[in-house]
Amino acid sequence: MDAATGRARTTAFADAGPPRPRLFRLANVIGLISLIRREAMREIRWFGMVIVGPAIxxxxxxxxxxxxxxxxxxxxGLDFIQFLAAGLVASAAMQRAFETTGYSIMFDKLESGGMQDILGSxxxxxxxxxxxxxxxxxxxVAVGAMIGVVMMPFGFDLPDNPVAAFLFLCLAAGIFSMAGLVNAIFSPKWDSFAGKETFLTLPIIFLSGTFFPISAVPEGAWRAVFQANPIYYLVDGFRWAATGRSETDPLIGAGIGLAVFAVLLAIAARLLATGYKLKS
Known part of the structure; x- marks a missing residue:
């Protein structure tokens, strides 16, 4: 390249001015997919704990x-293993969703320092x-599907309404994913996160009709406590989709679930927007 050509290119770059920032219209699709891929690869690396453990x-x-x-x-009138299997699928999916977001936030916040990179992206x-x-x-959903498969030798059948079963499972998972994220943000260390999961989240799951029908609980204060648990309606809705039997109206359960999800989603969005306990 001769001197004249070099001067011409230098002049062209100077005229172009400084590089302009990249503009995103509706969404940063590439960044969104990249972060989803990052989190998915983390789940794949934990395959034994994520899939095999709940199945066993x-x-x-x-x-x-x-x-x-x-x-x-x-x-x-429903075979007990059918009743139990639907509860096991729902409870395993909810617990996995809670831990997926919670563990990821906790690790990036306390161990790797990656939370600062995510917030600054x-x-x-x-x-x-x-x-x-x-x-x-x-x-x-992957964990729930795996649980359903391993329960088939015990007599569990394919869902009567697979679309409704999928939607109820997604709604329950969405609620607990946001709950796990909020828990992780408010937890200053791993012990705090584990304590909330053990003494708050797991009782909510296990006392939601997973292993027993609410109708078996005597009338009175205890039944009122169980019926006040919004997760009960999601588990019952999924059981209706899986077996055709339910104790409540599935539409009411879906409405309650959507309301709880909307509240938790708003809280999680606000915490991420402000960087509460994440930017320090």
Whole structure:
């Protein structure tokens, strides 16, 4: 290249001015997909804990309850293993969704320092939230499907209404993914996160009709407490979709679930937008 050509190119670059920032119209699609891929790869690396562990746990639950209850036990005319399997699928999916977002936030906040990079990336708080939500719901549905498969030898059948079952599972997973994110933001260390999960989240899941019908609880204060648990309506709605039997109106359950999800989504979005306890 001769001197004249070089001077011409230099002049052209100077005339172009400084590089302009990249503009995103509706969404930063590339950044959104990249963050989803990052979180998904993290779940894949934890495959043994994410998929295999809950499947083994479900088999143990089913084996113990089958041996204890026998084949003759029914719940409102429904074979007990069908009743139990639907609850196991829903509970495993909800727990996985909670841990997916919670563990990811806790690790990036306390261990890797990656939370600062995420908050400083060209992604809006809503895009970050959607990335965590999509990953958690996908992992939860995968776990739920695996539980359903391993329960088939015990007598669990394919859902009567697969579309409704999928939607109820996604809604329940969405609620717990946001709950896990909020828990992680408010937890200053791992012990705090684990304490909230053990003494708050797990009781809410296990006392939502997962292993027993609410109709078996005597009338009175205890039944009112169980019925005040919004997760009960989601589990019952999923059980209706899976087996055709329910104790409540599935539409009411879906409405309650959507209301709870909207509240948690708004809280999580606000916390991410302000960087509360994340920017320090």
């Amino acid at each position: 746990q479900a088999v143990l639950f089913a084996s113990v309850f089958t041996l204890a209850a026998g084949d003759a036990l029914t719940v409102d 060209p992604l809006s708080p809503l895009e970050i939230l959607v990335s965590y939500l999509v990953t958690a719901v996908t992992a939860a």
